[in-house]
Amino acid sequence: MIDRMRNRPAEEQAPVADRQRLAALERITDATLSALSIDRLLRELLQRISEILNSDTAAILLLDETGRMLHARAAKGIEEEVEQGVKIPVGRGFAGRIAAERRAITIDDVDHADILNPILREKGIRSLLGVPLLVEQRVLGVLHVGSLVPRSFTTGEAALLQLAADRAAIAIEHATLYQQRQLAEALQRRLLPSDLSGTGGLQLASRYLPASGESLGGDWYDAFAIAGGQVVVAIGDVVGHGIPAAAVMAQLRTALRAYAVEGHAPGEVLELVNRLMTGVGPRAMTTLAYAVIDSERASLELVVAGHPPPLLISPTGEPSFLEAAAGMPLGVSELARYEAHTFAFEHGATLLLYTDGLVETRSEPIDAGLDRLRTLAAGNGGVEALCAKVVSRLVPEERHDDVALLAVRVEPAPEQLSGRWPAERSVLADVRQLLRRWLESRGATSDEVYDIVVACQEACANAIEHAYRPGQHWFELDAAADGGRVRVTVRDQGRWRPPRGMHRGRGVMMMRGLMDSVDIEHTDEGTIVVLERTLERQTA
Amino acid sequence: MSLLARVVEEQRDDIAIAAIEGEIDASNAYEVGERLRALLTNRSTALVVDLTGTTYLDSAGINLLFELAGELTDRQQRLRLVVPASTPVLRMLTIAGLTGTVPTHETRATALARRA
Numbered sequence: 307m308i309d310r311m312r313n314r315p316a317e318e319q320a321p322v323a324d325r326q327r328l329a330a331l332e333r334i335t336d337a338t339l340s341a342l343s344i345d346r347l348l349r350e351l352l353q354r355i356s357e358i359l360n361s362d363t364a365a366i367l368l369l370d371e372t373g374r375m376l377h378a379r380a381a382k383g384i385e386e387e388v389e390q391g392v393k394i395p396v397g398r399g400f401a402g403r404i405a406a407e408r409r410a411i412t413i414d415d416v417d418h419a420d421i422l423n424p425i426l427r428e429k430g431i432r433s434l435l436g437v438p439l440l441v442e443q444r445v446l447g448v449l450h451v452g453s454l455v456p457r458s459f460t461t462g463e464a465a466l467l468q469l470a471a472d473r474a475a476i477a478i479e480h481a482t483l484y485q486q487r488q489l490a491e492a493l494q495r496r497l498l499p500s501d502l503s504g505t506g507g508l509q510l511a512s513r514y515l516p517a518s519g520e521s522l523g524g525d526w527y528d529a530f531a532i533a534g535g536q537v538v539v540a541i542g543d544v545v546g547h548g549i550p551a552a553a554v555m556a557q558l559r560t561a562l563r564a565y566a567v568e569g570h571a572p573g574e575v576l577e578l579v580n581r582l583m584t585g586v587g588p589r590a591m592t593t594l595a596y597a598v599i600d601s602e603r604a605s606l607e608l609v610v611a612g613h614p615p616p617l618l619i620s621p622t623g624e625p626s627f628l629e630a631a632a633g634m635p636l637g638v639s640e641l642a643r644y645e646a647h648t649f650a651f652e653h654g655a656t657l658l659l660y661t662d663g664l665v666e667t668r669s670e671p672i673d674a675g676l677d678r679l680r681t682l683a684a685g686n687g688g689v690e691a692l693c694a695k696v697v698s699r700l701v702p703e704e705r706h707d708d709v710a711l712l713a714v715r716v717e718p719a720p721e722q723l724s725g726r727w728p729a730e731r732s733v734l735a736d737v738r739q740l741l742r743r744w745l746e747s748r749g750a751t752s753d754e755v756y757d758i759v760v761a762c763q764e765a766c767a768n769a770i771e772h773a774y775r776p777g778q779h780w781f782e783l784d785a786a787a788d789g790g791r792v793r794v795t796v797r798d799q800g801r802w803r804p805p806r807g808m809h810r811g812r813g814v815m816m817m818r819g820l821m822d823s824v825d826i827e828h829t830d831e832g833t834i835v836v837l838e839r840t841l842e843r844q845t846a
Numbered sequence: 847m848s849l850l851a852r853v854v855e856e857q858r859d860d861i862a863i864a865a866i867e868g869e870i871d872a873s874n875a876y877e878v879g880e881r882l883r884a885l886l887t888n889r890s891t892a893l894v895v896d897l898t899g900t901t902y903l904d905s906a907g908i909n910l911l912f913e914l915a916g917e918l919t920d921r922q923q924r925l926r927l928v929v930p931a932s933t934p935v936l937r938m939l940t941i942a943g944l945t946g947t948v949p950t951h952e953t954r955a956t957a958l959a960r961r962a
Contacts, residue, residue, distance in 0.1 A: 531849050533868035534901055567849055569867065731873035735850055738871070738902065756934035760904045767872045767906065812905040812942060819941035 327466070330358040334470045344481035348380035348474060355470045356382055359463055361451035363431060366439070366474060367394060367401050368447035376401050376448060384452070386425050394422055400434055401448040408445060410437045410464045415456060426452065435459035437468045439475040446475050489549060491516060508537055508601060511689035513697050513711040517547075517663070523708030524551030524592075525661045528559055530566070535602060535739055538566050539714050541659040542594040543613070545635075554588040558636075562596070572598050572609045576636065576644035580611070584640040592636045595659050599651060601716045602742060606651040609644050611636050614662050614672070617679065621654030621718065623686040627676065628657075653743070654718040656692060658683060663707035664700055675700075689713040720744070722786045729770045729779035729798065737766055737783060741794075748787045750841050757820040758792060758839055764813035765796035765835040772800025772833060790841040799832040850874050851900075853881045861958065862886055863894045869902035870910070879910045886923065893918060894957050896928040903935045908942045915948050924949070926957045 333354045339347050352364040363383035367376040376394040378387035397406040399422030404411050413419045413434040421427060426434070429452075436450030449471040451459075510529055517523050524544030531537050540562060544551045561582050565575040576596060583589060593613040599606045608616065608628055612635030615627040630647035651657065665675030682699055683692060692713050701709050723744045727733040738759055745755045762783065769781035781798040817824045817837060825836040851868035862885040870878055886893060895911070897903065915925045927950045929936045939945050951957035 533849060533852055535869070567852075569852060731871070734871045734873050735869065738869075753934060753937070757937075759902075760938060763871060763904050767904070770872065812909055816905045816908075816938070816941060 327462070330466055331469065333358065334466070334473055339473070340477070344477060345380070347477050349382070351470055351474050351477075352380055352382040355449075355451060355467065358466060359435075359451055359459075361435075362454045363426075363429065363452035364450070365452075366447060366449050367392075367405075368439070368478065369396070369405065369445060376405055379447065384425055384429055384431075387423070390425070392423055392425060398422055400426075401436060401450060404436045404438050404448045404450070405445050408438050408440065410435070410468060412436075412459045412464065414458050430454055433457040433459065435464060435467055437464065437471045439471050439478065441475045441479045446478055449474060486548065487516075508599065509689045509715040509717055510539075511693045511711075511713045513693050513709070515663075515697065515701055515705070515709045517706060517708050518704045523547055523663070524555050524590075525663065525708035525710035526555045526559060527659065527710050527712040528562065529712065529714070530563060531735070532566055532598070533569060535600070535735070535742075537599045537601070537714075538596070539599065539657070539659060539712055540594060540596045541613070541661060541710055541712050542592050542636075543661045543663075543708070543710075545591040551590070554590040554592070557588050558583070558592060566598075572596055572607045572646040573644045576609050576611055576633070577642070580636045580642050580644070581640055583637040588637075590637050593662070594636055597657060597659070598646075599657070599714065599716070601651070601653070601739070602746075604650060604652050604716070605648055606657065607646045607648050609633070609646045611642075611644060612638075614660065614665060614676070617658040617660070617683055618649065618651070619656040619658065619683055619686065619692075621652050621686065623684055625680045625683040627680065651716065653716045653747075654686070656686070656689060656713055656715040658692065658696075659712040659714075660696075661708060661710045663705060663709035664696070664711065666707070668706065689715050716743075718747075722784065724782075724784045726780050726782045727766075729772075729781055729800070731767070731770055734763060734766060734770075738763060741783075741785065744785055745792070748792065748841070749790075750792070754839070754841055758794070758837070761817045761820040761824075761837050761839075762794050762796065764817045765794075765837060768813055768835070769796055769798035769800065769833065772798050787841075792839050792841060794837045796835045796837075797832060851878060853878060855881075855885055857885070858958065860889050860891045861894055862890050862892070863896060863954070863958075865896040865899055867899035867901075870900065870907035871902065871904060872906040875906040875910045878907070879914065882910075882914060883917075886918075886921075890923055892924040892926055894926045894928060894954065896954055896957075897935050898928055898930055898954070900935050903938050905942065908938065908944055911939075911944055911948065912942075915944075926951060928952070928954045928957045 339350060342350060348366055356364045365381040365384055365387050366379045368379045370377055374396050376396060378392040381387040394401045396402050399420060400413060416431060431452035431454060433453045433456055434450055436448055439446040439449055451467060512527055524546050527541040529539045544554045561579050565578045570578060594611040595613040595616050596609045597606050608630045610630050610632040612632055615629055617625050618628050619625045628649055633644040634642045665679055666672050667675060682696060693711050696711060727737060741759050741762055742755055745758055766781060779799060781796060783796050785794045821837045821839045823838045827834045851866055851870055851874055854865040854867060856863040864882050864885055866878060918925045925948050927948055929939060929950050931952050
């Protein structure tokens with residue numbers, strides 16, 4: 307088509323050339339290109355620019371991360387460039403000079419020029435035009451076209467090629483940033499606990515809001531149960547950004563979990579993690595707030611390493627910061643010592659852990675941010691509502707730092723307990739926690755709590771064992787107290803299996819030994835176990 | 847091992863000692879059992895299971911102890927338990943009738959002293 311236009315009479319050529327130039331511009335700046343993947347977009351751009359400039363070859367080379375070498379990324383007519391992974395040092399050869407000098411270069415005759423890439427010669431290319439790929443004065447790479455017949459590229463053609471290069475540069479920049487961010491975000495997402503339920507009957511809610519732009523930070527949090535029905539909640543901020551920070555966070559989180567599960571005391575856990583970081587690495591500074599919640603004792607132990615103070619909201623909705631003497635951030639000195647402080651954590655109270663992105667802005671001191679958070683967190687609307695409120699009021703759309711939040715609350719025990727669980731052994735511990743708290747709130751002594759919990763667990767364990775047929779199974783537990791008499795009902799949909807083996811009847815025996823009355827009813831729909839016991843000390 | 851319990855192991859001469867810290871229920875009784883069984887060698891004359899740090903025990907754990915007691919007897923070895931007095935765990939063992947079958951000591955020292 308271009309050739310045909312070239313052959314038009316001279317008087318028609320000017321307007322046609324203008325129209326042609328306009329059409330070419332439209333083809334290069336075509337917005338629909340943005341919808342393509344980066345590889346297809348580059349291929350399509352090379353195709354179009356080859357057609358527009360009537361060139362035989364076109365290629366895009368990108369700078370590698372060292373900034374010293376160009377790698378062939380996409381090519382048309384000289385596909386071998388990409389296949390063979392051609393590399394050109396910056397400053398040398400045709401492409402290398404374009405990158406170094408940041409300007410268009412034309413070569414009318416390759417025989418008289420310094421060409422490094424053997425493929426260009428082998429292909430029989432006679433003339434070349436190349437321009438730099440620039441984004442905000444940064445060189446990303448080089449775009450060049452070649453002709454198999456000797457030819458002098460004009461400045462107009464160079465301008466068109468530069469336009470295509472600008473278009474490609476923006477697309478490459480976006481794609482690269484997007485990929486990096488996707489990767490870092492995916493990494494971060496995998497590292498954040500996806501399921502915070504099942505942590506000892508506590509209510510948990512969390513938010514992670516990555517920083518705007520390319521600088522994804524190193525904020526993280528974690529929540530997990532350890533022996534004795536305690537729950538660890540932790541939040542931290544790894545100094546640094548992107549994939550390196552996410553990688554440190556991964557190692558840190560694993561180390562923290564490992565030491566915590568091993569049964570080390572809170573201060574010790576931080577000292578061990580710190581020693582690991584300053585010793586074998588990862589050597590990166592990290593702030594951390596680490597709390598071990600014991601909901602049965604209604605207390606929490608807190609250790610802080612250079613992290614802003616967690617906020618405690620009382621059952622009546624009054625917020626106050628937990629002022630624990632903070633140790634230095636992790637990863638700074640192997641001599642750092644960390645001390646745990648114990649605070650009351652009543653049923654109905656909420657603990658809010660957060661990272662500094664929430665309270666620090668560039669324009670004001672951190673105290674102002676802390677004050678704002680405390681004022682805002684007043685009230686008692688549940689953990690999800692708290693996180694939603696804090697994020698909507700305190701976190702700007704455009705933020706220069708990550709923000710992470712973790713809110714945890716011990717539910718006040720309800721009058722009646724009622725729940726449904728999947729028929730899996732792993733839920734037993736959760737059911738136990740819930741029952742213990744409920745029984746305590748009904749005024750049961752610690753021995754009574756223990757006995758009734760064991761009896762109920764026997765009933766639940768039976769229900770789980772009955773769920774032997776394929777498919778989804780569940781069981782339900784209801785507990786109510788009438789005067790001083792506690793009645794617990796456990797229902798399942800399973801068929802009763804007669805006790806097998808010498809130990810199978812022991813669960814029922816335990817129930818009978820621990821409760822005043824035990825009724826087991828088998829129906830076609832399932833089994834219902836009703837357990838009753840009168841408490842010594844009656845709740846008024 | 848699940849997070850509910852940890853087993854702290856020790857070998858003293860020909861006696862294997864395992865302290866179970868945390869909770870044993872139907873979800874981890876099997877794993878705990880495997881840990882305890884792995885402690886026994888041909889040289890072992892006894893296994894001392896220290897339940898001082900056990901905060902929860904129901905029929906799943908009790909069944910395990912009964913089974914272990916049987917297995918050890920078959921191999922001419924003995925199971926001994928350490929359970930402090932007036933604890934809920936001791937009450938459970940008593941209700942289940944385990945204390946009548948397996949020697950139960952209030953402290954580890956007395957459990958180890960009885961080298962019969």
